[in-house]
Amino acid sequence: KREAFYAVVEATPEAPIAAQADTSCKRIARRDTTTWAGPGDFYEAVNDLTAGTRLLPTLQTTDPDGNIWWQLNNTNWMAVDDALQTGECEAIPVMQHVPPPRTNTLSLETCKATNGPLRAGQQVTIEFIPQAFENSADAYNALKIDPGRIKIDEKWYRTQATDPIVIGSVGGERYIRRFYLIWEAKPGTYRIDGDRLHYSPSCTVTVPVG
Numbered sequence: 001k002r003e004a005f006y007a008v009v010e011a012t013p014e015a016p017i018a019a020q021a022d023t024s025c026k027r028i029a030r031r032d033t034t035t036w037a038g039p040g041d042f043y044e045a046v047n048d049l050t051a052g053t054r055l056l057p058t059l060q061t062t063d064p065d066g067n068i069w070w071q072l073n074n075t076n077w078m079a080v081d082d083a084l085q086t087g088e089c090e091a092i093p094v095m096q097h098v099p100p101p102r103t104n105t106l107s108l109e110t111c112k113a114t115n116g117p118l119r120a121g122q123q124v125t126i127e128f129i130p131q132a133f134e135n136s137a138d139a140y141n142a143l144k145i146d147p148g149r150i151k152i153d154e155k156w157y158r159t160q161a162t163d164p165i166v167i168g169s170v171g172g173e174r175y176i177r178r179f180y181l182i183w184e185a186k187p188g189t190y191r192i193d194g195d196r197l198h199y200s201p202s203c204t205v206t207v208p209v210g
Contacts, residue, residue, distance in 0.1 A: 025089035027055040035076035037101050037115050039069035044101075044115040046076045055083055060092040071095075104185070108150075108194045111203035118207045120187050126150055127180035128194035128201045132167060139164035139175035148179040148196035157181050159194075 029049045037044040039061050055078075057070035068080040070092065100119035107114070108128040118124060128150075133139040148159040164175040179196060187209040193202040 023088045025085075025087040027057065027083060027085045027089065029053040029055060029078075030082050030084040033078060033082035035072065035078045037076070039063055039071070039077045039098055040116065041079075042116055043077070049078070057083075057092050059095045061095045061098050106192075106203070106205065108192065108201035108203055111205065118185050118205060120185055120207055120209065122185045124183050124185050125180050126152075126183055126192060126194075127178050128196075128199070129176055129178050130196050130199040132174040132176045133164070134174060136164060136175055139177060142177055146196050148194070150179075150181050151193040151195070152183065152190055 029051055031051050033049050033051075034041075035046045035049060037046055040063050055070070056073040058073050059071040060068060060080075061071075062068050069077050070080055070083065071077050100117075100122060101115050102122060103125070104113045104115040104118060104122045105125045105127065106112070106118065108126065113124070128148075130148075133142065143161055148161065149156050150159055151157070159179040159181050161180070162178040164177055166173050167176055168174050179194065185207045187207050189204065189206045191202065191204050193200060
């Protein structure tokens, strides 16, 4: 009588395939953040980005405080501290001198420009907003009573005005009109005065050379 013998053969485990790390370049917004018209938060705020938004920077620059800024492919700027970069990314071209925005707005109430410092060659909207009108009729007739004017140094200019803008809640609404003129900034220091009836805001501003 023959006895059956069975050999037990253990299978050799296959070596696991090592997962390859993803080295593709990814740039996203680290947190909800704001983009600006220039490389600094003193420029005009343009829009907001939500955390995780994909970023496509085209230029990089450094502000006078040493903070790094990216210009995105839609021309807006954001602080690099608000971005997250992973993977192997190509270097972003560095721009040493960033041309100033072509337009700006100067408020005679605050004496501040809304799109960064005033620069020579900018088309600057100089504006002031007198006291609100109590009803729409007064707002619409305002220019017939006094169209307003702005003086730059010793020269007076007649202003334009926006259509009446409603402020306040229903039942308590009032109306404002923004009086303004557009001025091409040139290097120098200027005294600028607004004038309409008894409202006379004024500012002294300096436009640097270059």
